Structure formats: C-alpha cells, structure tokens
Amino acid sequence: MQEFWQFAGSYWWLAFPLAGIVGGWGRSWSKSGERRHERKIELYKLAHPEVAGLDVSATKAAAMVSAYEEPAPQGYSTADVAKLMADHDAVNRRWLDYELDVGKLIDFPMMSDVREPLTVAFLRAKRDADALRPIAATDVAAKSRWDDYRNAVNAFAVSFDVAEREAHRIKDTSFSDVDRQRLGTAKKLVKIAEDEAASPAERQTAYKRARKELDGLIVLPDVSVAALEKKVARMLGGAQ
Structure with missing residues (x-):
C-alpha cells in the first residue's frame, strides 16, 4: 500500500490528462445514448403517426415511395x-x-x-x-x-x-x-x-x-x- 502512495506521489500530474480522457469517454457514451434514444423516438413516431401528431397520409405516401424504390425480390422489375x-x-x-x-x-x-x-x-x-x-x-x-x-x-x-x-x-x-x-x-x-x-x-x-x-x-x-x-x-x- 505504501508503494502505491509513493507511486501516486511521484506521478500525481497524470491525474489531469486521465481525468480528461475518462471525461471524454463519458461524454461520448452519453451522446451515443442520446442518439439511440432519439432514433427510438423517431421510429416510434413513424410506426404510430397518429399518436405523434404527424400527417398520416404523408407518412403512408413516404412508406409507399420507399417500398417502390426497393429492388424487386426476383431481381428485375x-x-x-x-x-x-x-x-x-x-x-x-x-x-x-x-x-x-x-x-x-x-x-x-x-x-x-x-x-x-x-x-x-x-x-x-x-x-x-x-x-x-x-x-x-x-x-x-x-x-x-x-x-x-x-x-x-x-x-x-x-x-x-x-x-x-x-x-x-x-x-x-x-x-x-x-x-x-x-x-x-x-x-x-x-x-x-x-x-x-x-x-x-x-x-x-x-x-x-x-x-x-x-x-x-x-x-x-x-x-x-x-x-x-x-x-x-x-x-x-x-x-x-
């Protein structure tokens, strides 16, 4: 234990950059979590447009366009x-x-x-x-x-x-x-x-x-x- 405190006393200055790195990781993880949460909300809105207050007809039209643009399953159209x-x-x-x-x-x-x-x-x-x-x-x-x-x-x-x-x-x-x-x-x-x-x-x-x-x-x-x-x-x- 005494050896640890001797090491810490000699390299106390490492605490500052390490704190920045750990803090950066934390912020990155937090932002990533926020983005995942936002995507979940958007997906929920698309699945339930009437609940989210979106234009149902416009949502259906967008879905139809998306389906039309997908390649035909048989390989030709x-x-x-x-x-x-x-x-x-x-x-x-x-x-x-x-x-x-x-x-x-x-x-x-x-x-x-x-x-x-x-x-x-x-x-x-x-x-x-x-x-x-x-x-x-x-x-x-x-x-x-x-x-x-x-x-x-x-x-x-x-x-x-x-x-x-x-x-x-x-x-x-x-x-x-x-x-x-x-x-x-x-x-x-x-x-x-x-x-x-x-x-x-x-x-x-x-x-x-x-x-x-x-x-x-x-x-x-x-x-x-x-x-x-x-x-x-x-x-x-x-x-x-």
Whole structure:
C-alpha cells in the first residue's frame, strides 16, 4: 500500500490528462445514448403517426415511395422488362430499315442473303426473341422467363451488330464487275421508280427493269418487294 502512495506521489500530474480522457469517454457514451434514444423516438413516431401528431397520409405516401424504390425480390422489375422490350423494338427497327429499303439492300446485299452464316444467325436470333416477347411488361412474372427473354434479345442485338458490320465491310465485293454494274443500274432504276418527279410511265418502267436487273443477284424479301410495289402504286395512283 505504501508503494502505491509513493507511486501516486511521484506521478500525481497524470491525474489531469486521465481525468480528461475518462471525461471524454463519458461524454461520448452519453451522446451515443442520446442518439439511440432519439432514433427510438423517431421510429416510434413513424410506426404510430397518429399518436405523434404527424400527417398520416404523408407518412403512408413516404412508406409507399420507399417500398417502390426497393429492388424487386426476383431481381428485375416491370420497368426492366419494358426497357428490354424497347431495346428489342430498336433492333427490329434497324432490321426493317433494310427490309423496307430496296436501295439499302442493294448497297449491302449480305443483309438479305440467307446463304451467309452471319445473316442466318441474326435471323434465327430475331425469331427466338420475337417468340419470347411478352404482350405486356407485366406478363413476365417468372425469373426464368425474364432470363430467357433478356438472353434472346441480347443475342439478337449482338448477332445483328456483327452481321451489319460485316455487310458494311464487304458491301458488294463478292460480286463480279459485271454483276456490280447490274446492281448499280438497279439502284438507279429503283430511285426513278420512287421519284415523284418522274412520270407514271417512267416509274413503272423503272420498277420492272430494276426487278429484272436484280434477278439472279439478290433475292429480295417479300416485305421489301411489297413495300416497293406499294410505294410505286401509290405514286401511280396519285398521278392519275
């Protein structure tokens, strides 16, 4: 005991910093306790808004917003499906840009050539994506269906990108010089057939000649022929 008092007498000055440290710990613990108490009060107010005098309707609205913002338990939401459907539509529009434009198909014939593996690949991917497409975003109620549709749309988009890049790269280089001249002539004739300034006779003649030039070179999809014929017929009808 005497040794303790000797130590205390020699190091009495340590009492001041130690007191500050202990006091700081005490204040920190006290503030932490106050914060915990305040959180409990706030949670109680949210759970019992009518007792706390809060606007019940506003509290419910806040709770609904909070619930809406939480991620869907299945890993996707209706908004995700709607966005995927929009992405699907965007790729289909890019495909239709070729299908409905004979001049564009003449520039990039690979996009309609079913002998090309890349063309076959994106057409198959399109078929799969179209088959899995829901009527409405709310129709996708199972995670497995969401995964299947998402994978199909992604495969369609990627395969179309690959085919389109290759088609733009090779253009008409796979044709002979004579055949390329025929393609060039056919494109000029298609422009005349679609030209409102041309006479009805010129448009009709140009259309028939264009089909003849393309015969054996490019097999135009039925939808392409129908679109061109409809356009020419509309112009001929308007001129009468």
